[in-house]
Amino acid sequence: MPRLAPVELAKSYRLLNHGPTVLVSSAHEGRSNVMAAAWAMPLDFDPPKVLVVVDKSTLTRQLMEASGEFVLNIPCKAQAAQVLAAGSQSGKEVDKFAASELSPLPACKVGAPLVAGCIAHLECKIISEPRNEQQYDLFIGEIIAAQADPDVFSNGHWHFDGHDDKRSLHYVAGGHFMVIGEEIDVSPSP
Amino acid sequence: MPRLAPVELAKSYRLLNHGPTVLVSSAHEGRSNVMAAAWAMPLDFDPPKVLVVVDKSTLTRQLMEASGEFVLNIPCKAQAAQVLAAGSQSGKEVDKFAASELSPLPACKVGAPLVAGCIAHLECKIISEPRNEQQYDLFIGEIIAAQADPDVFSNGHWHFDGHDDKRSLHYVAGGHFMVIGEEIDVSPSP
Numbered sequence: 001m002p003r004l005a006p007v008e009l010a011k012s013y014r015l016l017n018h019g020p021t022v023l024v025s026s027a028h029e030g031r032s033n034v035m036a037a038a039w040a041m042p043l044d045f046d047p048p049k050v051l052v053v054v055d056k057s058t059l060t061r062q063l064m065e066a067s068g069e070f071v072l073n074i075p076c077k078a079q080a081a082q083v084l085a086a087g088s089q090s091g092k093e094v095d096k097f098a099a100s101e102l103s104p105l106p107a108c109k110v111g112a113p114l115v116a117g118c119i120a121h122l123e124c125k126i127i128s129e130p131r132n133e134q135q136y137d138l139f140i141g142e143i144i145a146a147q148a149d150p151d152v153f154s155n156g157h158w159h160f161d162g163h164d165d166k167r168s169l170h171y172v173a174g175g176h177f178m179v180i181g182e183e184i185d186v187s188p189s190p
Numbered sequence: 191m192p193r194l195a196p197v198e199l200a201k202s203y204r205l206l207n208h209g210p211t212v213l214v215s216s217a218h219e220g221r222s223n224v225m226a227a228a229w230a231m232p233l234d235f236d237p238p239k240v241l242v243v244v245d246k247s248t249l250t251r252q253l254m255e256a257s258g259e260f261v262l263n264i265p266c267k268a269q270a271a272q273v274l275a276a277g278s279q280s281g282k283e284v285d286k287f288a289a290s291e292l293s294p295l296p297a298c299k300v301g302a303p304l305v306a307g308c309i310a311h312l313e314c315k316i317i318s319e320p321r322n323e324q325q326y327d328l329f330i331g332e333i334i335a336a337q338a339d340p341d342v343f344s345n346g347h348w349h350f351d352g353h354d355d356k357r358s359l360h361y362v363a364g365g366h367f368m369v370i371g372e373e374i375d376v377s378p379s380p
Binding site for chain 1: 231324365366
């Protein structure tokens with residue numbers, strides 16, 4: 001079981017700020033699911049909010065709408081095959097956790113599970129915006145709890161050096177990912 | 191002047207899919223501006239749409255609202271200092287192109303300029319959604335033209351090997367960026 005550390009909500013946007021691909025987990029009345037999504041990003045700092053696009057055809061959509069909650073999990077390089085599997089099948093047809101060889105863990109504040117082995121988790125409550133949901137498949141969530149793996153995120157910053165298998169994944173298309181690379185610091189102009 | 195190649199609209203989402211930080215450029219009645227934004231992502235494939243968050247206090251917001259257009263430019267590692275400069279000052283106070291040492295170039299289909307030296311450009315026309323704009327500072331754009339640097343993007347895929355200075359930037363906070371790293375291909379399960 002990974003050692004996860006809480007991330008203060010004011011800095012939780014930094015988990016998503018660099019644009020990683022996520023796993024969206026959801027649950028309702030004993031049924032749970034996990035799907036991959038490249039289209040997720042921060043929307044606001046305080047209270048912290050996120051955006052995620054979830055198609056109407058998915059089980060995740062059903063579970064999110066029924067429960068009003070979801071978790072954005074940030075998977076890592078070691079999980080690339082599982083992420084692709086979670087993005088290539090439908091939870092309406094298979095148990096996606098089993099089919100993707102991913103394991104659910106209890107979350108802190110929502111009924112949706114965390115996905116084990118991920119490097120960060122953002123537990124979210126949906127802020128209802130029916131027009132966005134219907135017209136654009138776009139959901140807004142308020143982040144109500146966040147955790148990250150202290151090997152790669154602490155004091156509000158990522159630090160992947162020495163943990164290459166825990167680098168975040170950035171999906172392009174067709175089974176093709178990129179992995180986040182080197183860190184660079186730029187001093188602001190005087 | 192960089193050699194830019196057109197990107198077919200159906201694959202233009204792939205320019206943003208891996209979550210790079212962007213430069214938003216805009217213009218209206220002879221005034222133009224450029225700002226950095228980490229909060230931009232694809233919203234739809236066909237017609238291709240993007241989301242970007244632009245604060246009410248910015249000149250970019252004024253120019254976008256007045257013109258109904260903007261460009262998302264994808265800057266690269268060689269431009270990190272300029273991106274930070276474009277994200278740290280206000281176009282209401284300084285000429286941001288000059289202050290950031292960035293150069294505007296004419297776009298194909300919009301009045302907003304392209305930012306020279308970037309590895310890709312998405313020219314967008316705003317799809318008006320007043321509630322999102324007012325409540326969340328959130329804008330939806332339809333991509334009406336896209337170009338990319340063929341050194342690093344062709345046939346719908348990024349290929350940064352051998353072009354480290356052209357790798358995309360992924361902002362965290364406080365002048366701290368990450369650069370996109372290695373590519374990995376995962377075969378779908380049989």
